Amino acid sequence: MPSKTPPLPENPQPIKTGFFNFAQIEKYFLNEKPEGAFQVISDRTFQDLDLEDVFKFIDRSVSRIGQQYLYYFMRTIPQGDSRKQRLESIIGIFQKDPDLKTALAAEISKLSKTDAYYITSLFHGKYTERPSWYWLIKTLSAVSVLAVFSAFFFPKIIIFLIVLLPVNLGIHYWNKNNLYQYGSSIPQLLILIQAAQRILKNKEFADQDIALRARVNELDQLGLPMSIFKIEARLQGEIGQFVDYVFELFKAMFLIEPVLLFTILKILDSKRQHIKHIFQFVAETDIALSILSLRESAPYFCRPTISTQKKHLRIQEVFHPLIFNGVANDISLHEKSALLTGSNMSGKTTFIRAVGINAILGQTINTCFAKEFIMSPTKIHSSIRISDDLLGDKSYYFEEVLTLKNMLEESRSGYANLFLLDELFKGTNSVERIAIGKSVLSYLARADNLALASTHDRELSDYLTDTFDLYHFTEIIDGEDVMFDYKLKPGTLRTTNAIRILELNDYPIEIITEAVKLVDGMKSHGQARSA
Structure with missing residues (x-):
């Protein structure tokens, strides 16, 4: 449980x-x-x-x-x-x-x-x-x-x-x-x-x-x-x-x-x-x-332990303070950053936010909503809620480009940084998204920096195994029900349920049949994309 x-x-x-x-x-x-x-x-x-x-x-x-x-x-x-x-x-x-x-x-x-x-x-x-x-x-x-x-x-x-x-x-x-x-x-x-x-x-x-x-x-x-x-x-x-x-x-x-x-x-x-x-x-x-x-x-809390170790983050039973009776999770990073995979609503973004919130509260009011929170003095930066700037005539992609440019500059500041990123470059095509995502994440994870990033592109994890530990969230489909346990698990997600979820929500059978055929065709050509 x-x-x-x-x-x-x-x-x-x-x-x-x-x-x-x-x-x-x-x-x-x-x-x-x-x-x-x-x-x-x-x-x-x-x-x-x-x-x-x-x-x-x-x-x-x-x-x-x-x-x-x-x-x-x-x-x-x-x-x-x-x-x-x-x-x-x-x-x-x-x-x-x-x-x-x-x-x-x-x-x-x-x-x-x-x-x-x-x-x-x-x-x-x-x-x-x-x-x-x-x-x-x-x-x-x-x-x-x-x-x-x-x-x-x-x-x-x-x-x-x-x-x-x-x-x-x-x-x-x-x-x-x-x-x-x-x-x-x-x-x-x-x-x-x-x-x-x-x-x-x-x-x-x-x-x-x-x-x-x-x-x-x-x-x-x-x-x-x-x-x-x-x-x-x-x-x-x-x-x-x-x-x-x-x-x-x-x-x-x-x-x-x-x-x-x-x-x-x-x-x-x-x-x-x-x-x-x-x-x-x-x-x-x-x-x-x-x-x-x-x-x-609070149900429980801890005072953070400030470590002298570089690129080190150890968290036990951390939870998001705004989610009543939420699921607590553990993560331990040393020398490597973390890449999260999983479907929508499975808990990736909430977990990233929970880590970011507690990293800030730990360093500001000396209080973390966790059983243990060990970190070095770290600056926190995020790219999670990007939107079009219509008044400034900037597209979603351009807004994200500018946000990540600032992060890249911070990564060279000489200080330890924790970068929180949710679904990089989702405003562009899949091939370039994976290529740019890999390059940016590798760059951000240099020196004393750690990155905690989520993605729907499972292929991205294959390019980052040397510098990123892989974790995933998953859902369980039981008959007509879709259930989430919101529990962080090691490794990358290997199963996909996106089409099945469409089927459970009574999408036309023609759409389901065509989608399945296209996925099978892409897999046969080695071009499968994440759900």
Whole structure:
């Protein structure tokens, strides 16, 4: 019987439902320059491996910033082990102290409002510039304060204040648009600072660097002036509205909002690295919570073993995380790549995706959906979901040519690469497809590279036996039923069932008879093609 993944635990952490706003989720990733990263996962590979859906599955974060940073984690493979070690250290803290885990999750979840997505704009975005006439704002503010105090001694100055008030009101409401631009980000920054303080108060986080604590304290001192950015719900009832109007008039009279706004923005602009450092710290803590919940809800998982051996990949009972109760498979490659044969729907592409997904997750969140996953540090590239680019006037074949050209360039980069390929050059004729496929796969498998490729062309396997191990998936036809066990088997597929499947689906007998005769004729001339 095929090995299936065991059922999930009785009380798994629920998977998030509802809308995932990827336009906001990916903001940090798109704006951050991952200097020193081993690899940034390309859009092509991200789409080929359905990593957007995988992200939805693995995301158990409790805050929006954790969600943004987790997406960044999934798209960037770091250089070295420091990120992995920090992550496992925090996970270990939460495993030892469930009460602390619950308490910090509650604190970080205060950043769960969509407004928290905008914190990144405070260190990635461009700040509103002071107007050239800002000196006038400061002058009018100072004059207003001086005039109010002087009115106690010289009442006639009230007339001057009455004349000055409309001018200040105009500036006050002109500034409202500037203020509203930060009505989401800065109030959430205050919550972020508070969350960082709460985390750092625990002795388990005592080893955090001094620079982080100093930065948290520096920004905390700005808490009072930044409180003007809190956009609170207006008080209900006539008395509440009256109080609100009086307070608004007070702020307008002294131009409090524009003076504080541009003062705070100047300070925050100089503290971008402070904000970013605190963002990463709190978000990484949330990621640790997320990964721990993911591991607790998985039927099984492993942390990858990073090997120093070149061209080596050993996987036991790997499964695709998006397929409930799916079939687990093993594969072991050493010095050779792998070529998969088999009919449609037998499991080839799903297996390739499962290996690719786990190779990425293993190197990004240190978690694989497998019993064992041994690999060397490896870049992942794919050519699975190719389509015509009608707007760009590119055919399927030309799109694949460009994709594979990029892979060929990567294969010469000097780094180890894992190339994932599904049915190479299926947009061209069979003779050239086999010839080009063999040449390309042999080239990709040079140096420290491994390729995991699928094909319907059984003849291709005859040309690649020196550099590729052969595997296959097969179906079983039992009477009127077609069944798949989705189990990877060694060797190449020697049987074909394509015509039989047409027959089972009631194709006209004339088509079946003619197809059988043509296949027999091709075989007799040594020109048989794969089903």
